[in-house]
Amino acid sequence: MTMWRFAIFEWAAHSIGSSAWAKAYYEQQRAKGKPRNTVVRALAFKWIRILFRCWKDLKPYSEEVYKLSGPSSPTRRQKLICATPVEKLRRLQQNHFDYLLTDHLRCQLTVRPNG
Numbered sequence: 001m002t003m004w005r006f007a008i009f010e011w012a013a014h015s016i017g018s019s020a021w022a023k024a025y026y027e028q029q030r031a032k033g034k035p036r037n038t039v040v041r042a043l044a045f046k047w048i049r050i051l052f053r054c055w056k057d058l059k060p061y062s063e064e065v066y067k068l069s070g071p072s073s074p075t076r077r078q079k080l081i082c083a084t085p086v087e088k089l090r091r092l093q094q095n096h097f098d099y100l101l102t103d104h105l106r107c108q109l110t111v112r113p114n115g
Contacts, residue, residue: 012044021067022046 015022022043029039054061 008044008048009040012047013040015043015047016040019063021063 012022016026017023025043025046026039029042030036050061050066
């Protein structure tokens with residue numbers, strides 16, 4: 001495991017004790033019979049997505065904001081229900097553009113100068 005992977009894995013593992021939603025997610029996945037490491041890796045992936053969103057929006061993390069934007073939140077369900085096919089396509093295109101942009105930035109950051 002690289003240093004960054006290990007650090008994020010440890011961060012996710014320690015978040016179980018300090019974050020209510022992380023603990024609930026961990027317990028839910030363990031109740032399904034998934035191994036501890038698999039659940040912590042999945043939790044780490046969630047934290048990476050949250051961290052990226054905070055960085056992209058230039059906003060600090062807030063557990064309350066995360067809880068309100070979760071898949072079971074009424075506002076999110078309402079947005080999904082009320083979205084027209086055109087709105088859904090526009091969101092899909094924006095998400096794809098965001099992915100391409102971050103992939104391009106990742107490539108730019110990993111390019112090493114010659115010499």
